[in-house]
Amino acid sequence: xxxxxxxxxxxxxxVDIELLKSISEPVAIKRVHPETAxxxxxxxxxxxxxxxxxxxxxxxxIDDIKFKPEIGGMLVTSLLSGTVSNSGYMxxxxxxxxxxxxxxxxxxDNDPSFGAIPDDEYLERADLSNIEIDYADGVVSFEVVFTTxxxxxxxxxVPVPTEV
Amino acid sequence: xxxxxxxxxSDEQFSAAELSVISALRSAYPNLDLRLGTVLRSLLxxxxxxxxxxxxxxxxxxxxxxxxxxxxxxxDIDQAVxxxxxxxxxxxxxxxxxxxxxxxxxxxDGRTYVLEPGFSFSTISGLTFSTVEKITARRDAVTxxxxxxxxxxxxxxxxxxxxxxxxxxxxKYNIQAGTQLSATSYLYGFVSATANAAFSAGSDGETLENxxxxxxxxxxxxxxxxxxxxxxxxxxxxxxxxxxxxxVSVKGYGDSGMTRDRHNVFGVAVGGHVxxxxxxxxxPHVSGYVKTGTLSGTGTxxxxxxxxxxxxxxxGISDVAGAQIGSYEFEETRKIAVGDATPLHDIDETANDxxxxxxxxxxxxxxxxxxxxxxxDFSVTVYDMPGISxxxxxxxxxxxxxxxxxxxxxxxxxxxxxxxxxxxxxSGTQLDSATVERAVLDYINSRGFNSVLTRSELAxxxxxxxxxxxxxxxxxxxxxxxVLGLDGKxxxxxxxxxxIDDLPPESGVVSGTCVxxxxxxxxxxxxxxx
Numbered sequence: 174x175x176x177x178x179x180x181x182x183x184x185x186x187x188v189d190i191e192l193l194k195s196i197s198e199p200v201a202i203k204r205v206h207p208e209t210a211x212x213x214x215x216x217x218x219x220x221x222x223x224x225x226x227x228x229x230x231x232x233x234x235i236d237d238i239k240f241k242p243e244i245g246g247m248l249v250t251s252l253l254s255g256t257v258s259n260s261g262y263m264x265x266x267x268x269x270x271x272x273x274x275x276x277x278x279x280x281x282d283n284d285p286s287f288g289a290i291p292d293d294e295y296l297e298r299a300d301l302s303n304i305e306i307d308y309a310d311g312v313v314s315f316e317v318v319f320t321t322x323x324x325x326x327x328x329x330x331v332p333v334p335t336e337v
Numbered sequence: 338x339x340x341x342x343x344x345x346x347s348d349e350q351f352s353a354a355e356l357s358v359i360s361a362l363r364s365a366y367p368n369l370d371l372r373l374g375t376v377l378r379s380l381l382x383x384x385x386x387x388x389x390x391x392x393x394x395x396x397x398x399x400x401x402x403x404x405x406x407x408x409x410x411x412x413d414i415d416q417a418v419x420x421x422x423x424x425x426x427x428x429x430x431x432x433x434x435x436x437x438x439x440x441x442x443x444x445x446d447g448r449t450y451v452l453e454p455g456f457s458f459s460t461i462s463g464l465t466f467s468t469v470e471k472i473t474a475r476r477d478a479v480t481x482x483x484x485x486x487x488x489x490x491x492x493x494x495x496x497x498x499x500x501x502x503x504x505x506x507x508x509k510y511n512i513q514a515g516t517q518l519s520a521t522s523y524l525y526g527f528v529s530a531t532a533n534a535a536f537s538a539g540s541d542g543e544t545l546e547n548x549x550x551x552x553x554x555x556x557x558x559x560x561x562x563x564x565x566x567x568x569x570x571x572x573x574x575x576x577x578x579x580x581x582x583x584x585v586s587v588k589g590y591g592d593s594g595m596t597r598d599r600h601n602v603f604g605v606a607v608g609g610h611v612x613x614x615x616x617x618x619x620x621p622h623v624s625g626y627v628k629t630g631t632l633s634g635t636g637t638x639x640x641x642x643x644x645x646x647x648x649x650x651x652x653g654i655s656d657v658a659g660a661q662i663g664s665y666e667f668e669e670t671r672k673i674a675v676g677d678a679t680p681l682h683d684i685d686e687t688a689n690d691x692x693x694x695x696x697x698x699x700x701x702x703x704x705x706x707x708x709x710x711x712x713x714d715f716s717v718t719v720y721d722m723p724g725i726s727x728x729x730x731x732x733x734x735x736x737x738x739x740x741x742x743x744x745x746x747x748x749x750x751x752x753x754x755x756x757x758x759x760x761x762x763x764s765g766t767q768l769d770s771a772t773v774e775r776a777v778l779d780y781i782n783s784r785g786f787n788s789v790l791t792r793s794e795l796a797x798x799x800x801x802x803x804x805x806x807x808x809x810x811x812x813x814x815x816x817x818x819x820v821l822g823l824d825g826k827x828x829x830x831x832x833x834x835x836x837i838d839d840l841p842p843e844s845g846v847v848s849g850t851c852v853x854x855x856x857x858x859x860x861x862x863x864x865x866x867x
Contacts (some may be wrong), residue, residue, distance in 0.1 A: 188369035189377050218370075225470070226374030240387065274374070281372035282821070286359070288367065296580035 183218040183245060186289060191217035194226055223278075224295045224319065224329055230274035231331065244277055246270025252313060252335045265316055273301045292323035300329065311335045341398060349611075358541070362707060367824045377838050400405040408691050409674050420520060423548055427555040430477060436510035436539025438532055439467065439625045441495045442474075444465040447487065449475040450497065456529050458501060458518040462771075465521065466501040466536075474499075488658045493857050494528055497658075498716075503539055508779060510539040511620050513858035514653075514718075534627065534652065534653055534718040535856050539617040541779070561732065561739035564589070565844075567613060574731055575617075580724030584616040584785035586749065586849040594847040597690055597745070604809040610683065613746045614850055617647075617724040620782050621751060621854045627657055627716045628701070636706045638713055641698040644674060647722030647748030648822045654703055657714040665715075667703045670825060674698035681733060681741050689823040689845060690834035694746040695726035698818060722748035750820055752830065752837060755859040758814035760804035760866045766856055768864040774801045777862065781855040788837040788848030792816050805867060818853065 217225060233245030248270040257263045275296055282290045292302045296319050303316035319327045350470050359371050359382055390473060401407040402418045403425075423430055440458055444450060450473070455468040476498035478484035487497045489646045503510035518530040551572070559570040568585040572826030575582050588595040590608040598610040624645050644649075644847040653664035673684070673691045684690040691697045703715060729746040731737060738744075756777055762768035780798045781790065792814050798806040809815055820837075823845030 183367070189370050190380070192376050222370060222375070225376070226372065229379070230374040238383075240346070240355075240383070241373075241503070242347055242348075251859045265347070267689040277373050281374075284372075286356075286363075287370070287372050290372075 185220040188216040191215040295322040354390035431543040433506035433542040438536030441533040443528040465504040497682040586614040586786040588612040640701040647725030653717040751854040752818040761806040
């Protein structure tokens with residue numbers, strides 16, 4: 174697993190509200206748990222913020238967001254509805270949703286009206302490196318390697334439940 | 338008006354609002370990341386942008402509902418909203434009026450006939466007319482007994498006359514004399530029904546363009562002090578009555594057509610005289626009367642005087658008791674009605690100042706009548722202008738009367754226009770002659786006190802109906818107008834342009850005292866494939 178510990182100083186960076194409490198520190202493989210959103214909001218910046226944006230867009234479903242129907246994919250819907258028959262199809266769904274998420278992020282990243290984005294927050298690629306299925310808990314874990322424009326790679330795991 | 342909801346907001350409207358929210362937030366908090374996918378974008382920006390877009394859409398609709406121009410540009414105009422906006426300018430739009438007229442009903446028996454209110458007649462094109470009151474027609478009916486007289490046609494059939502009203506508003510119900518009607522209600526012994534004279538009083542609702550043109554008048558102060566104020570005063574009083582004002586022309590001191598200002602030994606114009614010409618019917622208004630004639634010579638009858646409000650001219654005189662519909666020859670003169678004192682007004686009968694005022698009365702002598710009897714009933718139809726007397730009374734009333742001017746209200750002269758011609762259409766396209774004729778008719782009758790009517794204007798109207806070409810050669814589109822002068826003579830205008838000011842001075846008719854008018858039967862446009 175290729176990841177580089179970071180000691181970047183995120184002072185004066187643009188911030189977002191932290192949604193995924195578990196990714197506070199990008200120094201190892203971290204699990205992304207949307208259900209553990211903190212009750213006390215905290216600011217998040219840098220690569221943590223970028224991964225949070227990615228996870229949000231990846232797990233959104235196309236046509237679900239009013240006025241932004243183009244955002245998201247069919248990954249979560251398909252997993253929850255049990256229509257994913259094999260890992261090949263699951264990989265296909267993930268790549269489509271991931272590609273859409275990265276393109277959507279880059280669209281705003283390249284828009285100067287939002288201000289300049291540091292190279293280490295700009296995700297150029299998100300490659301699926303592994304899929305693990307936990308049949309006991311009904312969770313599919315997507316291991317994703319992010320490559321930033323700064324040339325740094327980070328690996329995260331995005332767990333997606335297959336049942337409500 | 339339906340409520341605007343989020344479902345009515347387009348993605349483009351939302352995006353515009355979102356950009357403005359982002360811009361506002363970033364100008365205050367530049368370190369907030371508001372890109373897509375951020376929590377701030379999803380929880381803060383997007384809901385606010387949705388509500389902003391909703392508010393903008395509501396504001397936009399409110400703005401549109403307050404602007405005549407935007408209502409007009411919008412195409413599909415909400416009439417209720419339009420009326421509300423016009424009310425800001427003190428304008429109440431005319432919604433149109435129903436046509437009325439007299440139907441001649443032919444029956445096979447001399448019995449008594451009863452027509453209940455709502456008894457209806459229909460033209461072949463589906464225009465429906467019905468009686469408003471209960472009609473009882475009987476042979477022994479006499480004037481004033483409330484019954485309608487049943488006349489013997491001396492051919493085994495009988496007829497009686499019935500007043501009817503159109504089922505709906507609109508000028509298309511102004512059918513011409515002689516139009517065949519069928520009885521859509523049951524009537525024993527019914528043979529046929531025809532329009533005894535041209536129907537009138539039907540008008541369409543006021544156009545937005547016309548209403549807009551009235552804004553200066555409606556915003557003017559009311560009074561008898563100047564032309565705008567006089568029109569405003571009259572419209573304010575009469576636009577919501579049964580005789581709304583269609584157009585007004587005011588002739589004052591020194592104006593052409595004003596003769597009363599020269600009633601002095603020097604024959605020079607002096608102030609203090611105002612003639613107000615008021616058009617109260619968009620289309621030529623026709624009233625019918627049954628008048629008794631007394632034999633005064635061979636085939637000659639002197640009729641009881643006709644006093645019709647704002648009477649312009651006699652349209653035709655026929656024999657009530659006969660089957661004949663065409664008009665007898667007649668001579669008509671106008672005089673001041675006996676007993677009508679006009680102390681307030683400087684009116685000289687020898688100068689025809691009384692013509693088309695409330696004080697005139699018409700004396701008619703009919704000639705060429707066969708079968709001499711001591712007395713005889715005639716059906717007299719006249720062009721008139723309802724409401725002239727009431728308007729005169731209004732301007733003479735204590736609170737309105739000018740303290741420094743003698744104001745006389747007159748009906749305008751009608752330049753009765755006939756049009757004939759040929760319109761071409763390309764193969765495979767539709768050009769309905771009736772539609773074209775209706776458009777030409779509406780155009781001529783809608784022009785107020787304009788003094789000129791040209792062939793090119795009518796050609797433009799015909800082309801707008803879908804014609805590809807109008808025959809404008811010498812033998813093509815023909816335009817003829819007839820005007821009854823104050824001297825009782827008919828004058829004719831024709832050619833490329835009908836100009837009221839081309840009438841000779843002895844006619845007493847100049848621009849501003851005459852309006853163009855046309856009846857349905859006077860417009861003939863043939864449609865031909867090129």
